[in-house]
């Protein structure tokens with residue numbers, strides 16, 4: 001869907017984006033994560049056609065969008081991290097302003113605006129002044145206007161920042177809806193756990209370079225050397241623990257009254273073999289699963305510990 005190739009952006013002698021390469025698949029919700037100053041906004045502004053790249057390209061269907069600004073603007077919708085001030089504009093007037101900017105014919109605008117306000121759950125606010133909306137509502141309105149020209153790809157800069165947990169859940173629901181509509185979405189954050197649950201894939205950027213890319217599980221697997229496994233047998237906890245302690249790839253078995261936890265540093269095949277041995281020894285297994293690792297820890301490890 002989108003391929004960023006060797007993207008470089010220099011501000012004077014300072015290199016903010018340093019040979020960034022990134023692949024975003026069609027229909028994904030791609031999380032673009034990195035600590036403050038990593039180069040996320042700079043990259044997103046280049047993708048949105050608001051900032052020229054020093055070198056490198058952004059390709060969609062093999063066309064370099066940085067060389068086709070008009071095509072770029074028609075394919076990409078961008079929601080910046082700052083909302084801007086719109087005194088004395090009502091919600092529908094604000095939407096109409098952007099519809100005009102994208103040369104949408106007058107006759108098509110009312111229905112389009114109603115549809116978009118419905119997607120972001122703002123239909124009941126259409127006659128309110130923009131300035132009177134809550135932060136979460138302003139974010140959603142901004143999202144609605146970035147959809148006005150029906151772009152294939154949406155770029156959202158820190159859409160979850162400053163939102164309360166409820167507004168975040170609403171944002172997540174809207175993202176899912178957009179995905180179902182066939183859009184590809186790139187969203188940025190400096191907090192990995194904030195994105196982990198809404199993204200199909202993440203790219204971690206650090207000092208203008210890609211530090212890791214993949215699903216959260218893939219990144220965790222690659223970076224967390226010792227996985228923590230949880231096992232709950234129906235009974236016979238001691239027997240299960242004894243089998244685990246015999247395995248060379250198992251360490252630190254913690255035996256609780258009803259369940260067990262252990263560290264494991266082998267392959268998936270070895271893990272499956274351990275489960276087979278436990279069951280073959282006559283232990284009935286209720287639950288056997290990998291515990292979610294500490295995302296924040298992984299993020300700190302990848303970005304050299306300067307996450308904020």
Ligand SMILES: Nc1ncnc2c1ncn2[C@@H]1O[C@H](COP(=O)(O)OP(=O)(O)OP(=O)(O)O)[C@@H](O)[C@H]1O
Nearest residue numbers: 011014016034035036037038039040041042043190
């Ligand atoms: N116009 C500019 N002139 C000079 N340096 C800039 C300019 N814009 C950004 N930078 C620098 O480029 C680097 C990357 O900034 P950018 O805003 O892209 O990072 P970011 O990852 O979006 O950070 P944040 O999470 O804080 O928004 C930073 O060191 C920043 O100070």
